[in-house]
Structures are given as C-alpha cells and as structure tokens.
Amino acid sequence: MRYDSPLAAVGNTPLVRLPRLSPSDAVSVWAKLEDRNPTGSVKDRPALYMIEQAEADGRLTPGCTILEPTSGNTGISLAMAARLKGYRIVCVMPENTSAERRELLTMWGAEIISSPAAGGSNTAVRVAKELAAEHPDWVMLYQYGNPANPGAHYATTGPEILADLPTITHFVAGLGTTGTLMGVGRYLREKAPGVAIVAAEPRYDDLVYGLRNLDEGFVPELYDGSVLTTRFSVGSQDAVRRTRELLQQEGIFAGVSTGAALHAALGVAAKAERAGERADVVFIVADGGWKYLSTGIYTAPTTEDAVAALHGQLWA
Amino acid sequence: MAIEVRIPTILRTYTDGEKSVEGAGATLDELFSDLDTRHAGLRDRVVDGGELRRFVNVYLNDEDVRFLDGIATKVADGDSVTILPAVAGGMA
Numbered sequence: 010m011r012y013d014s015p016l017a018a019v020g021n022t023p024l025v026r027l028p029r030l031s032p033s034d035a036v037s038v039w040a041k042l043e044d045r046n047p048t049g050s051v052k053d054r055p056a057l058y059m060i061e062q063a064e065a066d067g068r069l070t071p072g073c074t075i076l077e078p079t080s081g082n083t084g085i086s087l088a089m090a091a092r093l094k095g096y097r098i099v100c101v102m103p104e105n106t107s108a109e110r111r112e113l114l115t116m117w118g119a120e121i122i123s124s125p126a127a128g129g130s131n132t133a134v135r136v137a138k139e140l141a142a143e144h145p146d147w148v149m150l151y152q153y154g155n156p157a158n159p160g161a162h163y164a165t166t167g168p169e170i171l172a173d174l175p176t177i178t179h180f181v182a183g184l185g186t187t188g189t190l191m192g193v194g195r196y197l198r199e200k201a202p203g204v205a206i207v208a209a210e211p212r213y214d215d216l217v218y219g220l221r222n223l224d225e226g227f228v229p230e231l232y233d234g235s236v237l238t239t240r241f242s243v244g245s246q247d248a249v250r251r252t253r254e255l256l257q258q259e260g261i262f263a264g265v266s267t268g269a270a271l272h273a274a275l276g277v278a279a280k281a282e283r284a285g286e287r288a289d290v291v292f293i294v295a296d297g298g299w300k301y302l303s304t305g306i307y308t309a310p311t312t313e314d315a316v317a318a319l320h321g322q323l324w325a
Numbered sequence: 326m327a328i329e330v331r332i333p334t335i336l337r338t339y340t341d342g343e344k345s346v347e348g349a350g351a352t353l354d355e356l357f358s359d360l361d362t363r364h365a366g367l368r369d370r371v372v373d374g375g376e377l378r379r380f381v382n383v384y385l386n387d388e389d390v391r392f393l394d395g396i397a398t399k400v401a402d403g404d405s406v407t408i409l410p411a412v413a414g415g416m417a
Contacts, residue, residue, distance in 0.1 A: 212409070237392070238392065239388055239389065239392035239393070240388070240389040240392055241384075241387045241388050241389070242382070242384050242387055242389060242407070242409070243387055244387075247387070272387065273387070276386060276387060276388060
C-alpha cells in the first residue's frame, strides 16, 4: 500500500482471527489491529478527523493552540498531527498515567498539564474546561463531545470491518469517550441488521487509583445508550489476565484496555457457543503494549503479580 | 456448585465483612431472596419494589443485567454475580 503522506496512512488496519482464543469453528473472535496506525493507537482516526473538520469549519487556523483532556492516546495522535500541521498543543492528563505516555507527548512537542489522579479522566476534563474558559483563543477539540470523533469511525472503521467480515454478529470496544462504539455501532446497525454492539467498560475497582466511581458521574456528551446492545464491566484483574492471554496464546502485544475488550468479546462468544449459535465477534485492539511495558505486567510470573504491578495506574 | 455473589465494600456490613458470598436460585430475584435469609437486609439495599434500585448496578458474569432481563435474569450454578454502587447519573 502506498500513501502520499504519513497522515494519509491512518486506518485500513488488519482484521485477524484468533484461532486459539476462538471457542470453535462456528464462533470466531476477530481482532481489529488499531495499533497499526501511525502513532500506534485507534485514536489517530478521531484525532485527524477532528482536526480536519475544525480546519474545514474555520475554527482551527494557522498558529492556533489546541487544548485537549486525554489519558494519553488522543493527545499523542493530536500532537503528531499538530506538529506536521504547525499547531501548538496543550494536553491535560491525569498524573497517574504511564511514563511512556508523557515521554511520547513531549517527544511530539505537546505541553502537558497534569490533573490530580483522584477522579481520573473526569478531573482532566474538568481542568481542561477551566483552561478553555481562561483561554478563549485556544481550540478545544473535545473528544468527549465532538461529533467528528464517532464520525471518524462511522466513515472509516465501520466500513472497513463490514467489508472484511460481512458475517459480523458482534462488535466489541472499550467505553471511554464512546466515540468508537457510537460511530462503528451506528454504521453497523444501519448496514448489518441484527448486529450486537457491546461496550466493555473499565471497572475502576480497589486495584486502580481512579476514584471515578466515587466521583460525580461523567457521561460523555457523545454517549447514546440506544446504540448499545449490552455492556460489560471489566475489572482490572480480568483486563490484565486477558491482555496476557492475548500475548501468550495469539502473539498479540496489546495495551491493558484491549484486555478488557477481549474479556467482553470472549463473554459474548461463550454465550453464543452455549446457545449453539454461530458468531463472528470483532473487538478493537486500541493500542499496543509498548506504553505499558514499564508496569511489568507482561513479564510478571503470575496474573496476581501483574495486577499488583499495575496497582495505582490508570489503564483505560 | 452455587452462584458466587461479589459484595461491594459499602454492603459488607450485611456479610460480616465477606467480599463474596454464595447463594442459589433460578433468577436474580430468587438469588437475592435466598441471600436475604442469611444476610438479612441485603436484598432491600439492592431491590426496591421488584426492580433493581436506581443507583445499584448488578452484573452477571460481568454483563450489566439492565441490558438482560433485570431482576428476572436467569442465573445458574457456576455463574458469578457482582453488585456495585452506580455513580449518580451514571451511564445506565
């Protein structure tokens, strides 16, 4: 495949069957490898789409400063595009995100403002909104409320999946900004009647710092519950266990939120298998494991050790 | 075999501090009634007027039962049920 610029190489990622983790020939689990995007995560799609939409609308003009609350990947994607397009970028990120994410953001030239660990992404959103009010000339693309976020997935991710696998029965992705689920979900519901749209929501339990469950609830403006068929809540232990299984059994080196999506994918696959139904379950590999190497979860001798290693870090 | 029920911190006063207890029943409704015979008051914190309480989430094998059949959701031996407090104005 040939492209005229690195930014043009976003998307068109592989969809691979997982022969060992699939329950049977009739029930297959497929991984959409979004880590194959230019900066290594699914967020390249919405980041580029949001920037180009803002340019088209005239909101974003040469010399502008972009502001964004992010737990890492969206900021990294925006920062790369901002550097190539000549914008300044400021990212608000929870202080308990991995060192690799900070290093990557800095590498692309982003300025980082840390928000307190308590409250996780919710607090980062609040701090970013305060900064936006103080700096009215800054452009906050705001992935949690920008229709171009699901718009990117409606225009690219959804059509790619359906073209590769017309027999898809379930689509599974992590629930963060909700952009992937809303965009791919709407597209597939229109084109593949009967498809199930399955959310994998991270459960910030005792193991993870995030006080999100105790804080005021934050529902992204993009969220529309009617797009979802069902929702899984995945604890840190299961997310880490599945991340390690994906590596050990299928050779796919993915980040921890991917383990959560895989857990939900295997949950719906097992239900189909028990019910004697055929299924093609697609889940999103949101990013590779590189940014989480310093946690030690991939080489820890047991899942318990790996979970302990992750303690205190925001993984989704 | 029985059904494992994971109890959130704020409800462990009903289970002598136990993080998980076991119960039986064909539906969540029956399961919560069964639990109440040994952990009096627990059912009332989860169920209100035949429905799940608004700010409680219940998961069957990690799947949100509000997307299944709510309190009428069928359960079987070997299943795992998780009770979690929901955030005010949460996603449900």
